[in-house]
Amino acid sequence: MLKTTPLNQAHRDMNAKMVDFGGWDMPLHYGSQLDEHHKVRQDAGMFDVSHMLVVDIQGEHVRNFLRQLVANNVDKLTVSGKALYTCMLNPDGGIIDDLIIYFLSETWFRLVVNAGTADKDIAWITLQRDKSAPDFDIKPRRDLAMIAVQGPNARTKVWQVIPGTQAVTENLKQFQSTAFDQYFIARTGYTGEDGFEIILPASDAVDFWKKLHTAGVAPAGLGARDTLRLEAGMNLYGQDMDETTNPLESGLAWTVDLKSERDFIGKQALLQTPIKRQLAGLLLLDKGVLRSHQKVITQHDQNEGEGEITSGGFSPTINQSIALARIPVEVTVGEDVHVLVRDKKLAAKVVKYPFVRNGQILV
């Protein structure tokens, strides 16, 4: 039996093509994935991301606990509402999950974790709490829904739909959030466009979704979400990283704080393990489509074809195929590589990513 979000029927009413996404019955698209992609880049689209889990951690010493739980440093969170993107590592430095942490108060931090890893995450966090500071609550919030409204016009549309929100959210910077009535509104996203991710009571989700739709926000499915995040150069857990890879070889060194004295789970492993691989962006020069698990051949290979595409696809904005690939660390931006597609070696170029941000092609 597939799990459903509060918007399941609303998706079906909009003729969504539904798919099994890690045990969740989710919309892949509502007719055309390409149209939805362009709508987000050019105007505004909305995604049901209620399958992701909000976890509230409440009590004394939460910050201390998070200091050692995650690889980024929660001491960067000084203003209420500020958000931090981070990985949570195992002792080997492998990535248990990537998540966003919102600082609400010294006694309340909010985590948003991936759907597929939610049970594992809760078990891990609970285990760590029990070891160290068992005086706070870890609350999975399945009573909440989450809707991402993304695109250059996304914020304006939200302001139209929830009267009064403009005044409290128009000065929010990227990675800041605020509460307003029953809404928790964060200026975050997974598309490379401006917009909000809005957490709200599950019982209000359908009404809000329909109002956004009436205001001209296009429903967008997981298909468009994937091409948008790939263009934006954002990692997908389970594809670009997992427990066998660490953040330093996953393009996420910027999210790891190794400078402070602070110890965190996985730190020793990160300091001791030589980095041999990197996550790089590829732009396909030949015709075709790059897909995950295709082999990448570079001039730095110890064994030819040891590189591998972790996420690949067709970029609707660039109109060429792009990919993220894990390749030897010696490969530099601008180098030519080859990708094994069926029986052919297709030419690709290593590029700096993101590929697209705020509607602009960057490669």
Add this chain to the structure above:
Amino acid sequence: MSIPTHLKYTKSHEWIKAESDGTVTIGITQHAQELLGDMVFVELPKIGRTLAQKEECAVVESVKAAADVYSPLAGEVVAVNSELESSPEKINQDPYLAWLFKLKLANAADLESLLDAQGYEKVLESEEH
């Protein structure tokens, strides 16, 4: 979904149209394009290539996945719809108009071995269950 009755079909979702000049035209069905979603790339066989029945000879790729196209019958490739290379979305717009390639059959009688519309409908029904 209506399945055109003047065409022949395969279980692997190709359609085949017998032309008056003795060649056959081949494309993929409405069902196939719906399953795949927005098309972004098409790779066609070379003209002059000799194909065995069920040989992989073309690739259609959508935003979602790559799908091999199999030659429904043995024969020689006499034409390809190269327009699809720059406009793969034409397959989504009208899969029965956006043909992939034409074959001169090794044996014209082979055509009778293919599914008719009714037979193909049964294939689709069995896939749904």
